[in-house]
Amino acid sequence: MHSFAWWPTLTVLVLACITDLRSRRIPNWLVLPFLVGGFVLSGWLHGSEGIVRSLAGAGLAFLICSCFYWLGGLGAGDLKLCAAIGAWIGPHQLLIAQVATGIVGGVWVLVWAVSAGFVCDLLRSTGDLAFGWLKRGSLRDPEKTINNPLRRKIPYAPAIALGTLFSFFAI
Numbered sequence: 001m002h003s004f005a006w007w008p009t010l011t012v013l014v015l016a017c018i019t020d021l022r023s024r025r026i027p028n029w030l031v032l033p034f035l036v037g038g039f040v041l042s043g044w045l046h047g048s049e050g051i052v053r054s055l056a057g058a059g060l061a062f063l064i065c066s067c068f069y070w071l072g073g074l075g076a077g078d079l080k081l082c083a084a085i086g087a088w089i090g091p092h093q094l095l096i097a098q099v100a101t102g103i104v105g106g107v108w109v110l111v112w113a114v115s116a117g118f119v120c121d122l123l124r125s126t127g128d129l130a131f132g133w134l135k136r137g138s139l140r141d142p143e144k145t146i147n148n149p150l151r152r153k154i155p156y157a158p159a160i161a162l163g164t165l166f167s168f169f170a171i
Contacts, residue, residue: 006168008037009088013161016081020157026077031084038087054087057094061086064098078156085164093167100170101163108159 012034016026035058042050061082068074082101086094113122 008034009085009164012084013157013164016157017155017161020077020155024153024155026075026081026157028080031077031080035080035084035087038084042087053090057086057088057090058083059086060091061094061098074156078160081157081160085160089164089167093171096170097164097167099163100166101160104162105156105159109154112154
């Protein structure tokens with residue numbers, strides 16, 4: 001990533017964290033222009049090769065995060081934010097960002113569950129998501145979806161932001 005691309009990424013990550021922490025949503029007005037900007041900047045700087053790199057980054061992020069979205073672990077805003085980040089940083093740095101996000105996110109969820117007093121429920125739900133599909137006949141559990149108002153929702157943008165920021169220093 002070019003040095004001047006760092007600031008738009010940091011700005012979007014900060015705004016995504018603020019909106020996700022406040023409302024548990026990452027708005028399209030923030031993410032979609034950022035996604036388009038990644039394609040435009042890469043195309044402007046590197047021509048068709050840059051656009052292909054951006055498409056590969058966004059596509060890889062979408063593919064990885066879709067798995068967690070369909071299981072009910074990520075919201076659509078998280079998915080779109082990761083795809084937009086992929087368009088800016090490309091597939092190689094994205095893999096580092098995704099691994100770091102997973103580690104940060106795992107710690108974030110455990111701390112949140114312990115502090116809120118539902119770590120046993122979290123572990124039981126995780127086991128059910130991982131292995132309960134055999135009994136349900138479906139990967140997705142209708143009771144454990146983002147849209148269920150009774151479900152505990154964690155803002156995941158901070159984990160995405162920290163994982164992405166880590167990837168800048170790891171390369």
